[in-house]
Amino acid sequence: MKDKTKIGIIICDRYHTCAGGKCLRALRNREGAFSTYDAQEVELVGFTTCGGHPGGNVEYAPEEMKKNGAQVIHLATGLVVGYPPCPYITYFRNFIRERYGIGVVIGTHPIPQKYYNVHMKLKTWASPKWKELLQPTLADEKTRLSYD
Ligand code: SF4
Numbered sequence: 001m002k003d004k005t006k007i008g009i010i011i012c013d014r015y016h017t018c019a020g021g022k023c024l025r026a027l028r029n030r031e032g033a034f035s036t037y038d039a040q041e042v043e044l045v046g047f048t049t050c051g052g053h054p055g056g057n058v059e060y061a062p063e064e065m066k067k068n069g070a071q072v073i074h075l076a077t078g079l080v081v082g083y084p085p086c087p088y089i090t091y092f093r094n095f096i097r098e099r100y101g102i103g104v105v106i107g108t109h110p111i112p113q114k115y116y117n118v119h120m121k122l123k124t125w126a127s128p129k130w131k132e133l134l135q136p137t138l139a140d141e142k143t144r145l146s147y148d
Pocket residue numbers: 011012013014050051052053054055079082085086087088
C-alpha cells in the first residue's frame with residue numbers, strides 16, 4: 001500500500017471567497033507545490049483562510065488540522081502572488097513548524113503567468129529570500145499560463 005500524506009491548506013483572506021479550484025486542480029495533477037507528492041496518495045484534511053490581516057487564524061487552525069491528521073500545511077500560492085505578497089509568510093512558516101511540529105510548504109498551485117509578469121516588472125521577488133520561497137510553485141511558463 002502506498003504511503004498517504006494528509007495535508008491542510010491555509011489561504012490568504014484576501015481571496016476568502018475562493019472555492020479552491022486552482023489548489024484542488026494542482027493537487028489532483030500533482031503540479032506546483034504538490035509535485036513532490038508524485039505518486040503518493042494525498043488527503044486534504046483542512047482548508048481555511050488566515051482569518052484576515054494579520055493572520056490570527058494561523059495561530060489556531062493548524063491545531064485543528066493536526067488533530068485531523070495533517071502532517072504538512074501548505075500556505076497557499078495567494079500568499080506569494082498577492083499585491084503585496086503576505087509580509088508574514090516566513091513568520092507563519094516558522095511559527096507553525098515550531099508550535100505544532102509539522103511540515104510547512106510555501107505554496108499550492110503553480111504561480112499564474114499574469115501574476116508572474118507583474119511581479120517580475122515590480123521586482124517583488126528579487127531577493128534571495130523570495131527566490132527560495134518561489135521554488136515550489138514557480139513551474140514552467142506553459143504550466144503557469146494554464147493557471148491564468
Ligand atoms: S497578507 Fe498574509 S496576513 Fe494578510 S490577509 Fe493575506 S495571508 Fe493573511
